[in-house]
Amino acid sequence: MSKWTKISVVVTIILIGIPTAADFYPPLFAGVAEQLPLDMILTWMGRIGLVALGGLIGWYARGERDSEQDEDTTPESTDEDTTPETTDEVPDDVLETQPAEDDDETVQSIEGCIETGETCWRGTAELSDGELVETEVAYRAICPHCQTVMYDGENQSVGIATTATTYWDCPSCGHRTVEEYSKYEDAENLFNSHIQRITESRGEDYSFDNLIENIDGEVTPRRIWEQYAELADDQQVSTNCFH
Known part of the structure; x- marks a missing residue:
C-alpha cells in the first residue's frame, strides 16, 4: 500500500467515518454532545472530509499522471549506449603477434647466376606480384673461381690470340677460357628458362x-636464387657470381 493510500484512508476515517458513526450510534456520543455543539461539528467534519477526500483523490491521480509522463520521456537505452568505446590504438603485444607483410610482395626481383663454358653470367629478373616481367643478363664474363670480371664487352682482360682462337683470361687468378659469344646467348636463354620455372610453378x-618461405633470415633477390640453386639439379645454376 502506497503512502498516499494510507493517508487517504486515515483522513477518510477521521473526517467521514466518525461523523457517520455518530449518526448511526448516537448513544456513544451522547455524553460528548451535551458539552459540545456536536451536531454542527459533525456536519462540518463530513463536508470537510468530502472536500479533503476529493483533494486527495485529485492529488493522487495527478501524481500517477506525472509518473507516466516521466516514464514516457525517459530515453530508451540503445546498443550504442552499452557498446564499449573502441580506439584505433592496438596493444603492443597484439602488434608483436601480427604477421609481417608478405615477403613476396616486397621482393620484386631475383638476382641469379648462370655458368656456361667456364664463365659466369649475372642476370636480373624483374617481377610484379610474383609474376615475371622481364629478364636481363649483363654482357660481362665473370671468373667462376674469384668473381673477377674477365670481359665486359669493351675491355678484354689480357686477351691472347693464337691462330683463330681468342681467350678470356682472369687478371686475378689466371683462369682462361675460349672467347665465345654463344656462351652469353646460352646464359640468357638458361636464365630466362629457370626464372620462368620459378614464377610459373605452383606448389x-x-x-x-x-x-x-624456406629462407632463413632476410629475404633478398640473391637469397631467392641461392635457395633455388640448392634445389636445382643443374650445374649451370650457379652462385659463383656472388662468392
Whole structure:
C-alpha cells in the first residue's frame, strides 16, 4: 500500500467515518454532545472530509499522471549506449603477434647466376606480384673461381690470340677460357628458362612462394636464387657470381 493510500484512508476515517458513526450510534456520543455543539461539528467534519477526500483523490491521480509522463520521456537505452568505446590504438603485444607483410610482395626481383663454358653470367629478373616481367643478363664474363670480371664487352682482360682462337683470361687468378659469344646467348636463354620455372610453378619446392618461405633470415633477390640453386639439379645454376 502506497503512502498516499494510507493517508487517504486515515483522513477518510477521521473526517467521514466518525461523523457517520455518530449518526448511526448516537448513544456513544451522547455524553460528548451535551458539552459540545456536536451536531454542527459533525456536519462540518463530513463536508470537510468530502472536500479533503476529493483533494486527495485529485492529488493522487495527478501524481500517477506525472509518473507516466516521466516514464514516457525517459530515453530508451540503445546498443550504442552499452557498446564499449573502441580506439584505433592496438596493444603492443597484439602488434608483436601480427604477421609481417608478405615477403613476396616486397621482393620484386631475383638476382641469379648462370655458368656456361667456364664463365659466369649475372642476370636480373624483374617481377610484379610474383609474376615475371622481364629478364636481363649483363654482357660481362665473370671468373667462376674469384668473381673477377674477365670481359665486359669493351675491355678484354689480357686477351691472347693464337691462330683463330681468342681467350678470356682472369687478371686475378689466371683462369682462361675460349672467347665465345654463344656462351652469353646460352646464359640468357638458361636464365630466362629457370626464372620462368620459378614464377610459373605452383606448389613445388622451387616455386617462388616456397623458396621465400624456406629462407632463413632476410629475404633478398640473391637469397631467392641461392635457395633455388640448392634445389636445382643443374650445374649451370650457379652462385659463383656472388662468392
